[in-house]
Amino acid sequence: MSASNLNFEDWMALTQLYADYASAVDSGDWDLWPEFFTDDCVYRLQPRENHERGFPLATLSFTSKGMLKDRVYGIKETLFHDPYYQRHVVGAPIVRSVDGGRLRCEANYAVFRTKLSELSTVFNVGRYLDTVVRTPAGFKFASRECVYDSEMIPNSIIYPI
Amino acid sequence: MDAVLHWEGNGTHRIPFGAYTSDELYRRELDRFFYQGHWCYVGLEAEVPKPGDYKRTVIGERSVIMVRDADGGINVVENVCAHRGMRFCRERHGNRKEFVCPYHQWSYTLKGDLQGVPFRRGVKQDGQVLGGMPADFKTSEHGLTKLKVATRGGVVFASFDHEVEPLEEFLGPAILGYFDRLFNGRKLTILGYNRQRIPGNWKLMQENIKDPYHPGLLHTWFVTFGLWRADNKSQLRMDDRHRHAAMISTRGTGGRAEQVTQVSSFKETMQLHDASFLDIVPEPWWNGPTAVMTTIFPSVILQQQVNSVSTRHIQPDGHGSFDFVWTHFGFEDDSEEMTQRRLRQANLFGPAGFVSADDGEVIEFSQQAFESKPFHRTLAELGGHEVEDTEHMVTETLIRGMYRYWREVMEAER
Numbered sequence: 001m002s003a004s005n006l007n008f009e010d011w012m013a014l015t016q017l018y019a020d021y022a023s024a025v026d027s028g029d030w031d032l033w034p035e036f037f038t039d040d041c042v043y044r045l046q047p048r049e050n051h052e053r054g055f056p057l058a059t060l061s062f063t064s065k066g067m068l069k070d071r072v073y074g075i076k077e078t079l080f081h082d083p084y085y086q087r088h089v090v091g092a093p094i095v096r097s098v099d100g101g102r103l104r105c106e107a108n109y110a111v112f113r114t115k116l117s118e119l120s121t122v123f124n125v126g127r128y129l130d131t132v133v134r135t136p137a138g139f140k141f142a143s144r145e146c147v148y149d150s151e152m153i154p155n156s157i158i159y160p161i
Numbered sequence: 162m163d164a165v166l167h168w169e170g171n172g173t174h175r176i177p178f179g180a181y182t183s184d185e186l187y188r189r190e191l192d193r194f195f196y197q198g199h200w201c202y203v204g205l206e207a208e209v210p211k212p213g214d215y216k217r218t219v220i221g222e223r224s225v226i227m228v229r230d231a232d233g234g235i236n237v238v239e240n241v242c243a244h245r246g247m248r249f250c251r252e253r254h255g256n257r258k259e260f261v262c263p264y265h266q267w268s269y270t271l272k273g274d275l276q277g278v279p280f281r282r283g284v285k286q287d288g289q290v291l292g293g294m295p296a297d298f299k300t301s302e303h304g305l306t307k308l309k310v311a312t313r314g315g316v317v318f319a320s321f322d323h324e325v326e327p328l329e330e331f332l333g334p335a336i337l338g339y340f341d342r343l344f345n346g347r348k349l350t351i352l353g354y355n356r357q358r359i360p361g362n363w364k365l366m367q368e369n370i371k372d373p374y375h376p377g378l379l380h381t382w383f384v385t386f387g388l389w390r391a392d393n394k395s396q397l398r399m400d401d402r403h404r405h406a407a408m409i410s411t412r413g414t415g416g417r418a419e420q421v422t423q424v425s426s427f428k429e430t431m432q433l434h435d436a437s438f439l440d441i442v443p444e445p446w447w448n449g450p451t452a453v454m455t456t457i458f459p460s461v462i463l464q465q466q467v468n469s470v471s472t473r474h475i476q477p478d479g480h481g482s483f484d485f486v487w488t489h490f491g492f493e494d495d496s497e498e499m500t501q502r503r504l505r506q507a508n509l510f511g512p513a514g515f516v517s518a519d520d521g522e523v524i525e526f527s528q529q530a531f532e533s534k535p536f537h538r539t540l541a542e543l544g545g546h547e548v549e550d551t552e553h554m555v556t557e558t559l560i561r562g563m564y565r566y567w568r569e570v571m572e573a574e575r
Contacts, residue, residue, distance in 0.1 A: 057353025
């Protein structure tokens with residue numbers, strides 16, 4: 001099935017998934033984040049440089065929902081960091097292909113960071129390369145790769161992109 | 162010198178905030194540490210495997226190019242055209258037969274020799290030669306600035322100072338031993354890069370990896386899983402001039418121990434949902450230690466933390482900021498499982514790492530305070546006031562050692 005044959009309900013569900021994800025990772029309730037993924041998911045945050053040159057290293061590379069939960073624990077309990085707000089602006093997804101219940105999608109994103117008593121700044125800019133699957137609980141990410149253009153991480157990235 | 166620092170106790174156990182906040186001192190650091198008398202890291206040979214391959218990087222604040230020439234040799238040249246001074250190389254990596262500055266098409270060999278100057282002989286018009294370079298212009302006098310290059314174990318160092326001592330003497334026997342342990346002649350494979358900009362003085366990153374006091378306190382992961390704890394078997398080693406150091410640690414059994422359960426960041430009940438983050442497999446070349454963190458002054462940190470190995474390049478930019486570039490690598494004889502293991506353990510390190518992200522944070526917040534009261538000083542008195550190798554890590558002796566060397570060089574009359 002080609003992308004243009006996606007029915008209206010599925011398109012609505014897909015755009016809702018993208019909007020919900022952005023809302024969740026900006027909410028500060030980090031426990032919401034792993035629930036967007038399947039149990040054996042892939043989540044990667046990778047510099048565009050590594051992606052395009054075929055280097056496998058990612059800034060973060062998780063291969064199970066359990067690892068995402070461990071990251072949430074890290075954010076909440078073990079990683080000392082300056083608190084900040086983040087705000088995702090995510091473009092409409094491009095559906096590249098539909099194969100049964102698996103959708104290959106992409107979307108541009110920009111994340112702004114606001115530290116306490118500071119100005120808002122552009123934090124991380126890139127695109128999501130996703131595999132979305134249909135599950136009994138609705139669409140989930142089987143894979144979400146965040147490939148970022150931003151050449152320098154402004155000191156650190158703590159919260160999920 | 163105009164920027165006079167007051168060193169309480171006349172040792173190096175109380176470090177003036179002003180050492181991190183003065184532009185004048187920073188300019189002198191660039192001259193005396195990055196541009197003279199020292200070897201600086203530029204990269205790994207595996208980044209430029211084929212003739213013509215190049216990588217653009219920096220030493221101090223100067224842009225340089227590491228390039229492999231047709232003979233297979235590695236050259237490092239400064240990215241400044243001999244003509245009008247332009248930083249002509251804009252790509253960060255690639256493959257070239259020659260370097261050409263786009264401004265006036267001056268061209269250079271991969272060894273940095275000037276080979277072509279357009280209209281050098283002028284133009285002929287009506288039987289006359291017009292313009293051109295003077296008759297006494299010699300291309301041999303106008304090459305790119307060539308740096309002295311040393312390679313060892315696949316690692317490339319360079320120096321603007323052609324009188325610099327040999328790399329092996331610069332490192333000294335103790336540090337050379339730990340260098341050779343990691344880079345023992347096997348070919349390296351590049352796994353990729355992480356780049357972060359840390360708004361703090363560059364020395365704070367050297368100090369962070371000369372400070373074995375914090376990992377078992379700040380880094381909850383390290384404490385809880387026994388990767389780095391105050392009660393681990395450990396040694397601290399320096400070269401004779403105390404500028405370089407190695408922190409050597411052997412992983413404990415983890416779990417409860419009287420000394421660590423007093424540490425508030427120790428989380429006895431912390432359990433991973435996915436234990437593969439800590440799928441550690443000992444490698445023969447370790448010869449015991451599970452972590453060796455080596456600081457090569459002034460420009461690079463060599464990381465072995467269990468199966469994760471990387472170089473961390475310090476690229477200063479003004480007194481209050483530096484770029485920190487991580488190059489993770491593996492070895493040619495790694496199995497696919499080992500490569501995946503190194504990549505998985507890389508989650509602990511880098512600008513988002515479970516362990517390393519907070520190092521950048523504490524450096525930023527230290528710098529903030531230094532800027533607000535440069536007359537004040539830090540304390541580095543754990544383990545006393547002296548500078549010495551130790552068989553434990555409850556000491557800040559390596560920081561004191563680095564500042565003893567810093568004072569020698571920075572206070573010397575020139």
